[in-house]
Amino acid sequence: MKASPVTKVKSNIQKDIALGVLREGDRLESVRNLCRTYGTSKDTVCKALAELAKMGLIELEARKAPRIRPWKEKRIALLYASKTEIFYDTFWDEYAQGILAAFEGHPEYKVEIFNIATSGSTAVAEAIEKENCRGIISLGYQYFDRDNFRHLNELGLPMVFTGPDPMEGTVNICSEFSAALNEIAEQLQFPEQPIPLYCLHTGTGLKNVAYSEKFYQTGKMLQKHFGISISKDDIVQREYDDDLAFLAQITEKLRRRKRPNLAILDSDCIGPVFFRALHDAGLRCPEDIAVFSFDNLPAAQFTIPALTTIDLRRAETGRLAAQHLLDILDGKPATSTQHSAAVIFRESFPQKTAHHKKYKTNNGEAK
Amino acid sequence: MKASPVTKVKSNIQKDIALGVLREGDRLESVRNLCRTYGTSKDTVCKALAELAKMGLIELEARKAPRIRPWKEKRIALLYASKTEIFYDTFWDEYAQGILAAFEGHPEYKVEIFNIATSGSTAVAEAIEKENCRGIISLGYQYFDRDNFRHLNELGLPMVFTGPDPMEGTVNICSEFSAALNEIAEQLQFPEQPIPLYCLHTGTGLKNVAYSEKFYQTGKMLQKHFGISISKDDIVQREYDDDLAFLAQITEKLRRRKRPNLAILDSDCIGPVFFRALHDAGLRCPEDIAVFSFDNLPAAQFTIPALTTIDLRRAETGRLAAQHLLDILDGKPATSTQHSAAVIFRESFPQKTAHHKKYKTNNGEAK
Structure with missing residues (x-):
């Protein structure tokens, strides 16, 4: 599915906010300039700005360029998909522990956990959109279908994946065994x-x-x-x-x-x-x-x-995934990485x- | 904490809707009569009505008494509190199976599951308030503190509890062992x-x-x-x-x-x-x-x-809890009940x- 022009403008601005290109208090370009930048109509730009304002990302003021809203907390969405298998909560917990440990030195971020299996991907994507999330760490792919990805991709946030079955074109952290x-x-x-x-x-x-x-x-x-x-x-x-x-x-x-x-x-x-x-x-x-x-x-x-x-070594996978996401948010490059499993x-x-x-x-x- | 006059009016009307005293399409009394009924000011009544309208429970029309909104789905809130102990999701699942089976003959209700342990009681109470819930089944008490109860009680919905440690004054279903x-x-x-x-x-x-x-x-x-x-x-x-x-x-x-x-x-x-x-x-x-x-x-x-x-026999506990709640929603009396455990x-x-x-x-x- 091709993104609509409104979505395109919206997700581009959202991405710039997530990546820190646009910072709290910064002003966007004027509507006229945004139309030029995106090669689109005033109507499209205004609709995109209205949606961003509704999400709480920007403030609209009459006769002024829109301003990036200050946020108390930047969030990181941690996605998992437990179908409540015996033993498996412990399994996911270890990833989460590694991730939380990595974010301890970054109090500006709060990690929020979403369960794709119990909430569904659309609801999760909507929640992420409302929560001032700056990035996504996803534990595994195998639980995500095409629709999951579409919803998440449309958010325009940097994503890091974990798990032993990497998907092409993504930053993936896994254990080499x-x-x-x-x-x-x-x-x-x-x-x-x-x-x-x-x-x-x-x-x-x-x-x-x-x-x-x-x-x-x-x-x-x-x-x-x-x-x-x-x-x-x-x-x-x-x-x-x-x-x-x-x-x-x-x-x-x-x-x-x-x-x-x-x-x-x-x-x-x-x-x-x-x-x-x-x-x-x-x-x-x-x-x-x-x-x-x-x-x-x-x-x-x-x-x-x-x-x-x-x-x-799931905690190590989690720690590396968090570190990679922090690097991306810092504007540094990040590539897929493997670390060693142990018998x-x-x-x-x-x-x-x-x-x-x-x-x-x-x-x-x-x- | 004493409920404010606004909360009092709001939760009384909410309770009447939940209990079916007020049904879809019914009109409330006029604002003037509501003031008399609750012995309170027009300002208080209007604030309460505004909140009910925001929750989607009533429709406000100019120069007409407010009307109860039609709903597609009446919901039942199923509360549990898994702290993701090993094996324990299976444990909760069995209650849920009994409850869902009992509601199969009642397609007008949709059972929605809330986890007090991971979401917190305030968030759960807020979600229940928004979701057109008509009753609550709570799996156990031991996870609920005084604040949990306050939040839930303020909703004014009929509640049925399960678990072997009954609390006085509630409808409780448990196993006798x-x-x-x-x-x-x-x-x-x-x-x-x-x-x-x-x-x-x-x-x-x-x-x-x-x-x-x-x-x-x-x-x-x-x-x-x-x-x-x-x-x-x-x-x-x-x-x-x-x-x-x-x-x-x-x-x-x-x-x-x-x-x-x-x-x-x-x-x-x-x-x-x-x-x-x-x-x-x-x-x-x-x-x-x-x-x-x-x-x-x-x-x-x-x-x-x-x-x-x-x-x-958790599935049986669940089934009986659902049956008791359906009885209450039907205006029938319901009392605490025990059923037999088996070795x-x-x-x-x-x-x-x-x-x-x-x-x-x-x-x-x-x-």
Whole structure:
């Protein structure tokens, strides 16, 4: 959809305010000059100015050029999209902690949190417009459809995204975990080939699995180190809120003649259900099946066995995203950045070299 | 704080609209008559009418009595206060499901959810005022302070509360679980006296434990069946988000010379941490310590061992709360109501009679 001339004038001025090109108390050009600048009619400019005044961004005075209104608080919109998955509030909290920490040295900004999943994108965009927001940090893309983006883009605010699946043309901060996966592979010393089982924590639909960076990188690692690939048949996925069906799926895979001996959990949050399936099948971890996971959620240390997991360092992602947005607001350039994930070795996949643990064969004999 | 005359007139008219005394299209009395009815000045009445018009509840026309505006949707405000505890969104969801099911036969109402914990009570009260709400269902009291109540009461809308700790003078729906506790006690056949450990899932502060109906009823059950009482020393409580400290507290209690042999978890959500502490201490459940819990959260079936738990039947609480509110809106009387909780026996505290399981002594020998 092409922006209307009114929207174009409005969002350009809004952007200049957001970026600090126009500062509190500054006057805009006269209406006549604005018409010239934007190559548009007086009617269009006046409509755009009226909308900006309604948003509280400018003050209109008779016979004077409009003035940028002073604001008590400049805000930063923090967008997330929790669909209230078990464990997942903790997940989002860690990003938020990193972001809030970065803004502690910038009391002129107040971070306001918006949930796209519960409020809807139109309402969020409207709220952001009213709130004197100067920039947007969005946690992930996968929850945003074309309409979300349209609404947000029309605000004309600088945006920084986080998450492992970067979108072209945006500033994106994420964690690089191929090195962490290689570190895991080096500890994986089976007597036979690994037989993988990839457990997706939420039903994205098989067609989307390929778009999951976690799945993609895990596949690359297995290919590189062991010459194997993950087939459709090696994947189970949890539909939202149906853990019993998920347990049944895992149980079925654990009963296969070529039983998996390496399980990869897309997120720690499915650890409890996975270990319950293992327990019911009479299998031991890590003796019969080695398990590693992603996310390093707090609960991963309490499962029995405790989960070896790849820590994506969400607080650091949040801190860097905030820093990048502050740079953009300062007029400095900012580009997409990756930082390193870390493996946390725990009981489900112990670190052979560090703990001098012996892996056992499927018969339970020490190797 | 005493309500101003303007607020008094405004909230009385608002209440009449909410209760259906004044219906869509009805005309109010003339300003002159309203002055007489409320014993107040024309200025006060006009201010009140202006506010009602701004809220969109009435239409003002020159030389005519104000008219009640037609609305597309009558709304019901559903208040909750999730502080994003692990597992707890599932907890609230079940209430909401019961409520939404009850309103399915009443398409004239739309249920709107407000979170007191994240939005604050003033903002919630303001939103409710704008949204043509006709009644309020509040999930629990414990999150509401005096100010919350003042804001909500000033709205003059009928309210129904849920939760096991009823407040005097309100319509309250809750689950009655003393019978469920007695059922558990009858299965509890220790060779020696039970030594209890009560684990609170959230740090309410020891002083508030006594106000927890779960704790109070459990104490009554232990007194009645075994002649013992729970002392301060038999309680551990989890501070928000600090599961490691909670684990350490439990571990310390499990090391006592008079080791607990009966653990009561205030909510299933602390099951994983509790069982981890048990595992690390080398204790078996239920052989060394019997465990039961409250809430019947979905995750309780996946812990190892699976949790015996008291199901407070939150969906039923929600359904009854909605039904009571619909009754009030219909002009029928409604009083506080209790419905029965149910015990779900699982591995952590098996049902002796049903499963013919034998309890073992602390030495692990079958009794």
